[in-house]
Amino acid sequence: MAYNARHHILSVLVENKAGVLTRVAALFSRRAFNIVSLAVSPTEDERFSRMTIVVDADASPLEQIVKQLNKLIPVIKISEIAHSEGVEREMMLLTLKAGSETRSQVTELSSIFDAKIIDVGYEAMTMMVVGEPDKLDAFSDLVRPFGILEMQRTGRIAMPKLARQPVKLRAVRAARG
Amino acid sequence: MKPTGKITGAQALIRSLEMEGVEVMFGLPGGAILPVYDPLIDSSIRHILVRHEQGAGHMASGYAHATGRPGVAMVTSGPAATNIVTPLADAYLDSVPMVVITGQVPYAAIGTDAFQECDTVGITMPVTKHNWLVTDARDIPTIIREAFHVATTGRPGPVLVDFPKDVATQMMDWYWPDGVDMPGYKPTTKGHPKQVKDAARLIVAAQRPVIYAGGGILKARAADALKTFAELTGIPVVTTLMARGAFPDKHELCLGMPGMHGNYTAITALQQSDLLITLGARFDDRVTGKVGAFAPDAKIIHVDIDPAEQGKVRRPDVPIVGDCKQVIEELIKATKAEISKHAAANISEWKATIQQWQLDFPLYYEQEEGGTLKPQFVIEKLRENTPDDCILASGVGQHQMWASQHWQFNYPYTWINSGGLGTMGYSVPAAIGAKVGRPDRMVWAVDGDGCFQMTAQELVTAAAERIPVKIAILNNAYLGMVRQWQELFYEERYSEVYLSPDLPDYVKWAEAMGCVGMRCDNADDVVATIEKANAINDRPVVIDFRTDYREKVYPMVAAGTSNDDVILHPALNEKSR
Ligand SMILES: Cc1ncc(C[n+]2csc(CCOP(=O)(O)OP(=O)(O)O)c2C)c(N)n1
Numbered sequence: 084m085a086y087n088a089r090h091h092i093l094s095v096l097v098e099n100k101a102g103v104l105t106r107v108a109a110l111f112s113r114r115a116f117n118i119v120s121l122a123v124s125p126t127e128d129e130r131f132s133r134m135t136i137v138v139d140a141d142a143s144p145l146e147q148i149v150k151q152l153n154k155l156i157p158v159i160k161i162s163e164i165a166h167s168e169g170v171e172r173e174m175m176l177l178t179l180k181a182g183s184e185t186r187s188q189v190t191e192l193s194s195i196f197d198a199k200i201i202d203v204g205y206e207a208m209t210m211m212v213v214g215e216p217d218k219l220d221a222f223s224d225l226v227r228p229f230g231i232l233e234m235q236r237t238g239r240i241a242m243p244k245l246a247r248q249p250v251k252l253r254a255v256r257a258a259r260g
Numbered sequence: 261m262k263p264t265g266k267i268t269g270a271q272a273l274i275r276s277l278e279m280e281g282v283e284v285m286f287g288l289p290g291g292a293i294l295p296v297y298d299p300l301i302d303s304s305i306r307h308i309l310v311r312h313e314q315g316a317g318h319m320a321s322g323y324a325h326a327t328g329r330p331g332v333a334m335v336t337s338g339p340a341a342t343n344i345v346t347p348l349a350d351a352y353l354d355s356v357p358m359v360v361i362t363g364q365v366p367y368a369a370i371g372t373d374a375f376q377e378c379d380t381v382g383i384t385m386p387v388t389k390h391n392w393l394v395t396d397a398r399d400i401p402t403i404i405r406e407a408f409h410v411a412t413t414g415r416p417g418p419v420l421v422d423f424p425k426d427v428a429t430q431m432m433d434w435y436w437p438d439g440v441d442m443p444g445y446k447p448t449t450k451g452h453p454k455q456v457k458d459a460a461r462l463i464v465a466a467q468r469p470v471i472y473a474g475g476g477i478l479k480a481r482a483a484d485a486l487k488t489f490a491e492l493t494g495i496p497v498v499t500t501l502m503a504r505g506a507f508p509d510k511h512e513l514c515l516g517m518p519g520m521h522g523n524y525t526a527i528t529a530l531q532q533s534d535l536l537i538t539l540g541a542r543f544d545d546r547v548t549g550k551v552g553a554f555a556p557d558a559k560i561i562h563v564d565i566d567p568a569e570q571g572k573v574r575r576p577d578v579p580i581v582g583d584c585k586q587v588i589e590e591l592i593k594a595t596k597a598e599i600s601k602h603a604a605a606n607i608s609e610w611k612a613t614i615q616q617w618q619l620d621f622p623l624y625y626e627q628e629e630g631g632t633l634k635p636q637f638v639i640e641k642l643r644e645n646t647p648d649d650c651i652l653a654s655g656v657g658q659h660q661m662w663a664s665q666h667w668q669f670n671y672p673y674t675w676i677n678s679g680g681l682g683t684m685g686y687s688v689p690a691a692i693g694a695k696v697g698r699p700d701r702m703v704w705a706v707d708g709d710g711c712f713q714m715t716a717q718e719l720v721t722a723a724a725e726r727i728p729v730k731i732a733i734l735n736n737a738y739l740g741m742v743r744q745w746q747e748l749f750y751e752e753r754y755s756e757v758y759l760s761p762d763l764p765d766y767v768k769w770a771e772a773m774g775c776v777g778m779r780c781d782n783a784d785d786v787v788a789t790i791e792k793a794n795a796i797n798d799r800p801v802v803i804d805f806r807t808d809y810r811e812k813v814y815p816m817v818a819a820g821t822s823n824d825d826v827i828l829h830p831a832l833n834e835k836s837r
């Protein structure tokens with residue numbers, strides 16, 4: 084998904100307990116907030132998980148989202164990672180029509196995009212692309228004419244840029260306590 | 261944390277409730293919660309057996325309103341859990357501290373569509389402050405401590421603990437945790453000093469200030485602080501529907517209730533103010549009318565313990581996150597310091613304007629000699645013939661608005677109603693819960709005929725438990741509030757609002773439930789009937805007041821319109837701007 088000013092990346096540290104994802108998802112639906120993508124994963128500390136939520140909102144509803152999320156008891160800390168101040172990655176798996184006549188063109192495009200071919204069938208190929216969301220968009224646009232049979236994206240994960248320049252991870256709210 | 265031998269999960273639950281100081285709970289047993297009802301027999305906790313689980317929830321809520329302590333309800337799984345969803349939603353919107361315990365099918369059976377299984381935690385997630393599914397008996401004391409902590413601290417609210425049957429029979433080593441360890445839950449109570457100082461500066465400089473006091477004052481037990489603050493500054497106070505009684509109506513600075521059915525002065529003072537000192541209120545749409553047109557010239561100080569209320573509806577100039585009592589006390593100090601530097605702005609002209617509105621646009625109704633009984637008249641006579649600290653509960657509808665308007669509230673915690681959710685049927689069980697919590701007080705409920713029919717069966721509970729509440733039904737034979745909207749906004753096309761005055765026969769119904777039933781249909785008998793009811797102290801009383809079905813609630817700000825457009829009682833109209 085291309086850069087969109089209404090999209091905000093929230094990096095949410097939560098307690099690793101049953102039902103936390105449901106609480107977060109239920110909050111979004113109850114308060115009529117929109118999720119663009121959501122990725123959940125364990126962290127280096129097994130007591131916590133990290134949710135990377137891309138939300139579609141203007142600044143003032145975003146503030147409400149963050150405040151309401153903060154009220155969820157298993158939510159420990161929320162940081163907004165501004166587009167220019169973080170590194171974002173996403174992964175895409177994509178099955179393309181690729182018979183004998185187009186296979187070489189598809190492989191060539193794949194290598195330009197650093198896409199890995201991970202499965203090959205008689206008339207189709209599945210490849211994996213990792214990169215910034217824009218790159219994934221570009222790749223899927225370019226190969227669309229060959230015929231996309233199936234596509235899946237993981238949703239973004241993001242981390243703040245390191246202190247080559249000062250770290251500007253904007254903590255929307257510092258950890259409680 | 262020292263273990264004192266093995267006990268069952270059920271025993272641990274009851275013991276944990278005792279440790280939390282629970283003295284009474286409201287509930288009704290069933291299959292999944294059976295094991296917990298057994299050790300209850302040996303407990304010091306009083307259990308009040310309700311006739312419907314919704315009653316248990318509202319009783320817990322009424323108890324919490326009246327006492328400030330969390331209300332506790334316990335019911336079984338499935339249909340009982342769904343029956344208590346309404347009280348949870350109600351308590352959630354009105355920030356009422358409540359702990360609800362539900363039975364659940366055995367943990368191993370969850371997800372199999374077992375008998376009386378439902379996803380209680382899932383269903384109640386959006387209507388609780390937090391909820392827990394207990395999966396191991398060893399967690400019970402910790403979870404119960406957390407549950408009471410969450411329900412009663414920060415912005416209070418209802419919580420739910422779902423309790424599978426096999427957890428109740430599992431053995432565990434008893435312990436009692438020293439405290440709670442919740443890294444994701446640390447409410448802010450102290451106001452930020454800089455914000456407090458900024459607020460004091462605005463307060464001293466304002467020409468047309470108003471204190472907009474909400475239910476948070478009562479939750480924070482800040483009524484005394486509010487009085488000190490108002491008297492120090494001389495700033496008039498409006499009390500929202502949730503805050504009636506938080507500031508005495510008889511006080512010269514009290515302007516009464518603002519909002520859709522508030523009085524002209526309270527509505528207009530907010531509307532024309534240049535500074536709203538918002539204390540524990542949340543800019544509810546029933547108060548603001550059309551938000552974009554609300555108090556257009558006002559700067560906003562917003563004190564609320566819930567950070568999410570800051571800027572949710574109206575962006576504050578000075579947001580202060582904190583406990584109302586603490587922050588008001590801080591504000592008092594800061595304001596005094598500010599006044600010592602330079603005198604406060606003169607607000608006497610503003611107060612004179614307000615006084616003129618009070619004279620020109622009072623609440624108005626006419627009880628004609630020998631004419632049909634007016635509901636407002638009943639409420640006024642009730643007020644005159646009950647102790648000053650009498651607790652009043654109400655249902656939802658016209659009678660609720662008249663009660664809030666015409667009752668004079670002079671003490672905090674004397675008004676118990678469903679503001680946020682507007683739950684018909686709230687008053688009877690809430691009044692019962694209040695009387696259980698405050699047996700020393702007289703407790704009346706003003707109910708509608710429609711509301712009464714939703715939860716009246718709890719009077720059986722009250723009669724059985726000898727809880728002498730008194731119910732005044734303002735029987736207008738209609739779903740009156742809906743009728744009023746149909747009259748005003750749907751060209752008098754009355755769709756499905758007629759109820760009949762005598763079906764059911766409320767007197768007979770009351771008698772059948774073990775109460776004393778009375779009827780009154782004219783103004784001359786009102787006082788005598790009330791006195792008769794006041795003299796009965798061994799059982800509940802129900803009075804069927806036959807009131808004028810044509811009477812409407814005025815003033816009114818129609819939904820979605822601006823607070824500049826107050827519709828007055830037709831008899832006052834010629835005086836309007
Ligand atoms: C459970 C529930 N259902 C419906 C409503 C909508 N409603 C609001 S007021 C009202 C009429 C209440 O009638 P009654 O209890 O007779 O009170 P009145 O307005 O006549 O004083 C209704 C139906 C509601 N608030 N709650």
Ligand SMILES: [Mg+2]
Nearest residue numbers: 708709738740
């Ligand atoms: Mg009615």
